[in-house]
Amino acid sequence: MANIQKLDPSASPLDYFGSELRRVREAHGLKQGQLGSMMYCSGSLIGQIETTKKVPTREFAEALDQALGTDGLFSRLVSLVLRSQLPGWFRPYADMEAKAAYISTYQAQVVYGLLQTEEYARAVLATGMPDDLEALLAARMERQRILERDRPPLAWAVLDEAVLYRPIGGHEVMRAQLQRLLDYAEHRWMRIQVLPFEAGEHASLDGSFNQLRFDDDPDIIYTEDRISGHMTANPETIREASLRYAHLQATALSVEKSVARISRVMEERYGARP
Known part of the structure; x- marks a missing residue:
C-alpha cells in the first residue's frame, strides 16, 4: 500500500x-x-x-x-x-505597501521591487542565497499585483542613474528591465525620474528609502540594512524624509528627460532601441 x-x-x-x-x-x-x-x-x-x-x-x-x-x-x-513566503521581517512593510494610497521611493542600487521584471528580480534575490529562490520570486511577483488594481496607488520613483548601468542578470535582462521602466512611464499613476550622475552630491547619499502615505493613517518611512527592514511613523523622521525627497525630485531629471536618459542608456549600454 x-x-x-x-x-x-x-x-x-x-x-x-x-x-x-x-x-x-x-x-x-x-x-x-x-x-x-x-x-x-x-x-x-x-x-x-x-x-x-x-x-x-x-x-x-x-x-x-x-x-x-x-x-x-x-x-x-x-x-x-x-x-x-516573504521574509518575516519584510511582511509588515508589504502589508502596509498594499494599503498605501501613495508610494514614493528613492533607489540608489537597484530598481524598486514593484517595478522589477521577473528575471531581474530573480537575479537580485539570488544574491541573498535564499533556500527557495523560486518561492521568494513568486512572492515578489505577487506583491506587484497592487499595481494591477483598478485603482492602484499613485507611485513616484526616483532612480539613481547607477541603477540603469548596473548589469544585473546580464544584458538581455537589463534590456527588458529598462523597457519595463519605459512602459511604466506611460501610466498616468506612475512617475519615474532619473537622478543623473552630474547631480553630484545630493540629499540621500546615505541610501534608499520609501515613503508610504495613506488615506486615513499616518505616513510611514521604510529603510533597509543588510539583514532587516525598519519602519517608522515618527513625525520628525517623516518631515526630514519628505524634505529629502522633495530635494531629490527637484535635482532629478524631469519625467520626460528621464525617459530620454533611460532610452539612451538602453541603446548605448545594452544595444537595443526602445
Whole structure:
C-alpha cells in the first residue's frame, strides 16, 4: 500500500493549500497524474505541492480553479501562501505597501521591487542565497499585483542613474528591465525620474528609502540594512524624509528627460532601441 503523507492544514498557509488541493482532487476522484494531465503539468508537481515540497504559483492556482471548477478558491488561497513566503521581517512593510494610497521611493542600487521584471528580480534575490529562490520570486511577483488594481496607488520613483548601468542578470535582462521602466512611464499613476550622475552630491547619499502615505493613517518611512527592514511613523523622521525627497525630485531629471536618459542608456549600454 502507498505511504500517504498526513497533512496538517493548520500548520501554515502552504500546508492548508496542499491539504485543500488533496481534498478537492480526491473528491473529484482524480489521481495526481490525471489532474496533472488536465493542467498540462506532471503528477509529480501536484504531489509536491500537496505535500508542501513546492510552493504554488498564481498561474498554478488559477489553472487549478479552472480544472476543478472551484470558483476561485485556490486563486484566493495562493495570495496567503505567497505572502507567507516573504521574509518575516519584510511582511509588515508589504502589508502596509498594499494599503498605501501613495508610494514614493528613492533607489540608489537597484530598481524598486514593484517595478522589477521577473528575471531581474530573480537575479537580485539570488544574491541573498535564499533556500527557495523560486518561492521568494513568486512572492515578489505577487506583491506587484497592487499595481494591477483598478485603482492602484499613485507611485513616484526616483532612480539613481547607477541603477540603469548596473548589469544585473546580464544584458538581455537589463534590456527588458529598462523597457519595463519605459512602459511604466506611460501610466498616468506612475512617475519615474532619473537622478543623473552630474547631480553630484545630493540629499540621500546615505541610501534608499520609501515613503508610504495613506488615506486615513499616518505616513510611514521604510529603510533597509543588510539583514532587516525598519519602519517608522515618527513625525520628525517623516518631515526630514519628505524634505529629502522633495530635494531629490527637484535635482532629478524631469519625467520626460528621464525617459530620454533611460532610452539612451538602453541603446548605448545594452544595444537595443526602445
